[in-house]
Amino acid sequence: MNYFFRIVIPKETTQEEPYEETLKVSYGVIRNVKIYILPGHAGLAGLRIYFHESQVYPLNRNGYYLGDNISVEFEDNYGIHIEPYMLKASGYNEDIRYDHAFLVSLGMLREESMETETPIPYREYIGVKGE
DSSP: OEEEEEEEEOTTBOSSSOEEEEEEOOSEEEEEEEEEEOTTOTTOEEEEEEETTEEEESSSTTOOBOOSSEEEEEEEEEEEOSSSOEEEEEEEEOOSSOOEEEEEEEEEEOHHHHHHHSOHHHHHHTTOOOO
16 A cells, blocks of 8 residues: 655744644555655755654654755554554744645555565564464
8 A cells, every 4th residue: 555645834834833734544554654855945844744642753753854855765664553543744834935845655564465565584583484
């Protein structure tokens, strides 16, 4: 399963009163994350992603994804097992003229798919026996 979100943060949005948007996903495990910071941001806008009230991306507690014309891509193994099955994007935008957008792509697997799609060495590492 792949989810794709375009998160537009309005101009003049502060860190103290961030823009928030719900990202609806399903029960499963986030396996890869891609965040695209489009051209024009000039480091003026930042994004965080939460599951319920816990910040999950980036992991550093006070961190934000920010930059200009870059992408951040990584693999993960983060379980979405508690309802409601949704993430929350939270961000700020210090630009006084323009809104700024982040593109977020999440690749997820349902847990029942992981047994057949997870490489065997990793399955052995987590204690799953057999082929």
